[in-house]
Amino acid sequence: MRVRDLGEFPLIDRLAARLGPYGKDVVVGLGDDTAVIRKSEDRLYLVTCDIQVAGVHFLPEAVTPRRLGRRIAAINLSDIGAMGGEPRHFLISLAVPPDTEAAFLDDLYRGLVETAGRFGADVVGGNVSRHDALVIDAFLLGEVEAGREVLRSGARPGDLVMVTGRLGASRAGLALLLGEADGGPAVPGDVRERVLAAHQEPEPRVREGRVISRLGGATAMIDLSDGLASDVGHICDASGVGVLLREEALPVDEDTLAVAALVEAATAARKEAAGPSGRADGHMDAARAQAVRWALTGGEDYELCFTAAPRAAERLAAEVEAVTGTPVTVIGEVLPPEGGRWLVRADGRRVPLEAAGWDHLRTEEA
Amino acid sequence: MRVRDLGEFPLIDRLAARLGPYGKDVVVGLGDDTAVIRKSEDRLYLVTCDIQVAGVHFLPEAVTPRRLGRRIAAINLSDIGAMGGEPRHFLISLAVPPDTEAAFLDDLYRGLVETAGRFGADVVGGNVSRHDALVIDAFLLGEVEAGREVLRSGARPGDLVMVTGRLGASRAGLALLLGEADGGPAVPGDVRERVLAAHQEPEPRVREGRVISRLGGATAMIDLSDGLASDVGHICDASGVGVLLREEALPVDEDTLAVAALVEAATAARKEAAGPSGRADGHMDAARAQAVRWALTGGEDYELCFTAAPRAAERLAAEVEAVTGTPVTVIGEVLPPEGGRWLVRADGRRVPLEAAGWDHLRTEEA
Numbered sequence: 001m002r003v004r005d006l007g008e009f010p011l012i013d014r015l016a017a018r019l020g021p022y023g024k025d026v027v028v029g030l031g032d033d034t035a036v037i038r039k040s041e042d043r044l045y046l047v048t049c050d051i052q053v054a055g056v057h058f059l060p061e062a063v064t065p066r067r068l069g070r071r072i073a074a075i076n077l078s079d080i081g082a083m084g085g086e087p088r089h090f091l092i093s094l095a096v097p098p099d100t101e102a103a104f105l106d107d108l109y110r111g112l113v114e115t116a117g118r119f120g121a122d123v124v125g126g127n128v129s130r131h132d133a134l135v136i137d138a139f140l141l142g143e144v145e146a147g148r149e150v151l152r153s154g155a156r157p158g159d160l161v162m163v164t165g166r167l168g169a170s171r172a173g174l175a176l177l178l179g180e181a182d183g184g185p186a187v188p189g190d191v192r193e194r195v196l197a198a199h200q201e202p203e204p205r206v207r208e209g210r211v212i213s214r215l216g217g218a219t220a221m222i223d224l225s226d227g228l229a230s231d232v233g234h235i236c237d238a239s240g241v242g243v244l245l246r247e248e249a250l251p252v253d254e255d256t257l258a259v260a261a262l263v264e265a266a267t268a269a270r271k272e273a274a275g276p277s278g279r280a281d282g283h284m285d286a287a288r289a290q291a292v293r294w295a296l297t298g299g300e301d302y303e304l305c306f307t308a309a310p311r312a313a314e315r316l317a318a319e320v321e322a323v324t325g326t327p328v329t330v331i332g333e334v335l336p337p338e339g340g341r342w343l344v345r346a347d348g349r350r351v352p353l354e355a356a357g358w359d360h361l362r363t364e365e366a
Numbered sequence: 367m368r369v370r371d372l373g374e375f376p377l378i379d380r381l382a383a384r385l386g387p388y389g390k391d392v393v394v395g396l397g398d399d400t401a402v403i404r405k406s407e408d409r410l411y412l413v414t415c416d417i418q419v420a421g422v423h424f425l426p427e428a429v430t431p432r433r434l435g436r437r438i439a440a441i442n443l444s445d446i447g448a449m450g451g452e453p454r455h456f457l458i459s460l461a462v463p464p465d466t467e468a469a470f471l472d473d474l475y476r477g478l479v480e481t482a483g484r485f486g487a488d489v490v491g492g493n494v495s496r497h498d499a500l501v502i503d504a505f506l507l508g509e510v511e512a513g514r515e516v517l518r519s520g521a522r523p524g525d526l527v528m529v530t531g532r533l534g535a536s537r538a539g540l541a542l543l544l545g546e547a548d549g550g551p552a553v554p555g556d557v558r559e560r561v562l563a564a565h566q567e568p569e570p571r572v573r574e575g576r577v578i579s580r581l582g583g584a585t586a587m588i589d590l591s592d593g594l595a596s597d598v599g600h601i602c603d604a605s606g607v608g609v610l611l612r613e614e615a616l617p618v619d620e621d622t623l624a625v626a627a628l629v630e631a632a633t634a635a636r637k638e639a640a641g642p643s644g645r646a647d648g649h650m651d652a653a654r655a656q657a658v659r660w661a662l663t664g665g666e667d668y669e670l671c672f673t674a675a676p677r678a679a680e681r682l683a684a685e686v687e688a689v690t691g692t693p694v695t696v697i698g699e700v701l702p703p704e705g706g707r708w709l710v711r712a713d714g715r716r717v718p719l720e721a722a723g724w725d726h727l728r729t730e731e732a
Contacts, residue, residue, distance in 0.1 A: 003471070003496075004464035012494055014468060018475040022488045023454060035490040037455060037507070040406055047490070049505055051459035053497045088389060089403060093417035093459075093503045098370035102380060105369070109384035122388045124401035124413070128377055130369075131419045137459045137503040139415055141403070 031238065032152050033082040033223060034142070044149055046142040048079040054134040062177050063200050065104045069111025070201045072138050075225070077119050077204035078302040080142035082223035084150040084213025087121035087206060091139040095131035108136075119206045148213045150306065152238035155220035159307040159334040161243060162317060164208050164326050166251045167228060168291050171298025172259035173199025181259065183273075184266025191255050198255075202302035207324045209304055215319050217312030227299035228331075229353050233341065235307065242335030244342045245353065250295045251329040260294065261287035296343070307334055397604065398518050399448040399589060400508070410515055412508040414445040420500040428543050429566050431470045435477025436567045438504050441591070443485050443570035444668040446508035448589035450516040450579025453487035453572060457505040461497035474502075485572045514579045516672065518604035521586035525673040525700040527609060528683060530574050530692050532617045533594060534657050537664025538625035539565025547625065549639075550632025557621050564621075568668035573690045575670055581685050583678030593665035594697075595719050599707065601673065608701030610708045611719065616661045617695045626660065627653035662709070673700055 003011055016030045027044060028036035034048035052072055054060045063071070073090070080087045092112065096105065113123055121140065173195035181187055205223070212218045220235045228245070236243050264287040308316055317328035335342075341353040369377055382396045393410060394402035400414040418438055420426045429437070439456070446453045458478065462471065479489055487506065539561035547553055571589070578584045586601045594611070602609050630653040661667075674682055683694035701708075707719040 001468045002464065003462050003466045003468055006468050008494060011468065011471070015471060015475050015494075018472060018479055019489050020479045020483050022490060023486075026455070026488065026490055029488075029490045030492070035455070035457065037490070045411075045507075047455065047457055047505075047507065049457045049459050049491075049503070050493055051461055051495050051501070051503060053461050053495055053501075056461075056495060056497055089392070089401070089413065091401065091413055091415045091505060093415045095417055095419050095422075095501060096369050098368065100369045102367045102369055102372050102377065105377070105381060106384060109381050113384055113386045117386050120389075122392065122395075123385050124388060124392055124395045124403070125415075126396070127416055128374060128381075129417050129419055129422060131422060131499070131501070133497070133499070135417070135419075135461060135497070135501055135503075137415070137417060137501075139413075139457060139505040141411075141413065141507075 028151060033079040036083070036149055039143065042146050044144050044146050046080055046083050046085045046144060047139070048076060049137060049139040050075050050079070051135065051137040059177060060134060065107035066111035067200050069108040070115040072136055073112045073115035074202050074204040074302060076138045076140040077115070077121065077206050078202070078223040078225070080140060081204050081206040081209035082221050082304055083142070083144060084148055084209050084221065085142040085144035086210065087116070087119050087140055087142045089141045090116055090121060090123040092123060092126035093137040094126065095129045095133070095135040097132055097134060098130050100134065119204065144213065150213055150218050150221040152220050152222050152235050155235050155239035155241050155307040155334045156309070157241055157334050157336040157339070158309065159219055160310055160313040160330050161232065161245065161305065161307050161332040161334060162313060162328050162330050163224070163228070163251065163303050163305045164205050164320065164328055165301070165303040166253040166256070167224070167295035167301050167303065168252050168256040168298050169195050169198035170202060170300040171294035172256045173197070174298070175259055175263050181262045181266045184262050184269050187259065187262055191258050194255050195259055199300065202300065204302060205304045205326065208320050208326050211320050211323050212304070212306060212316055215316055217316055218306045218308045221304055221306040224301045224303045224305055225299060227297040228305065229296040232305055233353065235305070236341055240337050242337055242339035242341055243332060243353065244335055244339070244344060245332035246344045247292055248346050249329060249331045250292060251327065252291045252295050256294060257287065257291050260291035264290060394517060399445040402449070402515055404512070405509065408512050410510050410512050412446055412449050412451045412510060413505070414442055415503060415505040416441050416445070417501065417503040425543060426500060431473035432477035433566050435474040436481040438502055439478045439481035440568050440570040440668060442504045442506040443481070443487065443572050444568070444589040444591070446506060447570050447572040447575035448587050448670055449508070449510060450514055450575050450587065451508040451510035452576065453482070453485050453506055453508045455507045456482055456487055456489040458489060458492035459503040460492065461495045461499070461501040463498055463500060464496050466500065485570065510579065516579055516584050516587040518586050518588050518601050521601050521605035521607050521673040521700045522675070523607055523700050523702040523705070524675065525585055526676055526679040526696050527598065527611065527671065527673050527698040527700060528679060528694050528696050529590070529594070529617065529669050529671045530571050530686065530694055531667070531669040532619040532622070533590070533667050533669065534618050534622040534660035534664050535561050535564035536568060536666040537660035538622045539563070540664070541625055541629050547628045547632045550628050550635050553625065553628055557624050560621050561625055565666065568666065570668060571670045571692065574686050574692050577686050577689050578670070578672060578682055581682055583682055584672045584674045587670055587672035590667045590669045590671055591665060593663040594671065595662040598671055599719065601671070602707055606703050608703055608705035608707055609698060609719065610701055610705070610710060611698035612710045613658055614712050615695060615697045616658060617693070618657045618661050622657050622660060623653065626657035630656060
């Protein structure tokens with residue numbers, strides 16, 4: 001059995017089974033946004049790492065090194081945010097091709113230190129090695145008051161499901177980098193810049209996570225790295241619950257819809273150029289469907305998804321918006337475990353969440 | 367200026383200059399075996415990471431995955447040992463080619479968890495990504511009592527310089543893997559196995575480091591990863607001192623001498639085969655010189671090098687040997703900063719330590 005046939009999450013489960021018993025100070029091991037280690041009676045340490053590989057996670061020729069540094073900081077800060085914690089200290093492992101310009105690394109570190117510093121974290125060490133591809137692995141240590149950590153495992157049937165910010169914009173930015181809108185109408189410069197920034201330099205929701213942690217009442221939380229459909233599934237797995245999300249409620253913004261429309265127009269133009277069987281009509285519906293797919297499965301939005309009982313949910317949403325200015329949207333509710341995992345489409349059809357991101361959907365009447 | 371022209375340590379210095387002010391809980395940032403973070407009034411956290419790249423740090427076809435896992439654990443454990451600390455928790459970042467056998471990773475993790483467990487550490491998390499080369503980055507969190515941490519920066523003129531165990535055996539193992547003894551006399555199987563183990567599965571000196579830390583009196587300590595000449599230079603840099611090492615005192619064992627002799631014999635045989643200008647005589651002297659070079663610059667021995675005033679040094683050496691069975695050897699002494707950095711050759715010549723590992727030596731009368 002090869003890694004390619006096994007897939008990421010089954011591989012992690014398989015490796016997790018190899019891990020021996022944890023030390024007594026381990027509160028949570030593998031399986032949440034971070035591991036949780038007891039620091040003292042009233043404080044916990046949060047530890048997380050994330051490896052980023054050139055050509056897999058980023059395109060070195062399409063991103064400035066400073067922005068790449070900010071992105072790498074943000075991805076890790078986001079995991080601490082998703083636990084309700086405060087980031088503290090980064091270690092950075094670098095593998096670099098020997099012909100890399102030192103100025104490139106200067107700027108990468110400048111970006112890293114800038115974004116870390118904005119959230120109260122520093123870079124205290126690391127190591128450097130040579131390799132034929134640029135690999136950057138960041139390790140981040142954070143802290144949270146004992147009892148204030150928000151795990152993935154506490155969601156209860158009847159809780160509301162909420163997200164911060166907007167969904168799909170990161171994937172819209174990636175679409176432009178991948179040339180998916182090439183050959184269609186021009187992408188307005190301001191739209192392009194905003195979705196590229198969403199993809200290359202996501203804003204980690206550390207302050208939002210702290211507000212949620214301190215106010216109390218959130219039963220589960222995760223940051224959206226793989227995509228909403230997959231990540232909300234991790235909450236379901238850890239909490240032993242089902243979920244129902246509403247397509248109409250997903251916070252997809254105008255920029256993302258605009259890029260989706262331009263990608264659809266470009267696709268239609270290519271089909272038309274290819275022969276008389278091409279069709280350009282109806283592409284606004286297709287654009288909306290594309291944007292929803294990006295919101296569900298595009299990934300890398302680095303928003304927070306969290307659950308709370310309805311009354312607490314209202315208070316949490318109001319407080320996050322008041323303190324941070326970041327909107328919070330209720331997008332669905334937690335079901336009992338036997339309730340399954342569903343997306344209710346705009347037309348009322350209910351589709352299995354795991355299939356909701358794909359073009360060919362299994363459907364079932366709601 | 368490219369990374370290749372800058373070199374590893376100037377690059378690290380350059381990146382270090384980018385790091386902002388550290389948080390108040392940072393006791394030591396970049397520049398020691400680990401970063402040091404205050405945990406409480408009487409406890410410190412130690413954090414370290416090390417990235418290992420297939421083809422750069424190990425040859426995947428020449429090492430079993432289980433042994434590779436043990437090696438990766440050992441390299442990081444060694445850094446905690448060099449601070450006098452107790453290892454606690456690993457996080458592992460993996461980048462794997464998709465056609466990797468899952469069983470390979472099973473065994474890698476088995477080895478990792480085994481060696482971590484032998485020293486009281488566990489593996490609490492990590493992340494997995496795809497890449498065309500296997501990259502394994504390990505982060506290790508450890509602890510030490512406040513005041514018991516042994517930094518690189520406390521060596522004083524008159525202190526003795528000591529090392530645990532033996533030097534050069536790891537490089538002897540690498541020589542066999544690189545085929546440097548091919549074409550010469552056969553390498554005895556038991557010698558081969560011992561030097562391969564030294565290279566592929568070094569024994570981290572965690573217990574030795576703990577004895578040194580608890581007994582007190584050690585003024586500086588480092589683990590030998592780059593090679594004695596370079597690593598003792600790090601103590602000199604951090605402590606602002608000079609050093610004098612004695613070639614005759616270096617603990618080079620019989621296995622390393624044997625492999626060095628076989629490599630020299632193979633080299634002589636190749637020269638002879640190449641034409642009449644080859645010489646096979648005098649290769650035992652050449653073998654001894656080779657073994658000394660390996661001890662000074664071969665690297666990856668993962669022994670501890672530490673300094674202490676003469677009386678404390680005697681007590682430390684005796685206690686480490688009594689408690690752990692690991693020999694400790696005095697190999698030189700610390701000089702005032704203006705004293706320079708020297709190696710005294712077996713024939714009494716004094717050579718600059720930075721050149722002592724090279725074939726073409728700058729020499730100076732002692």
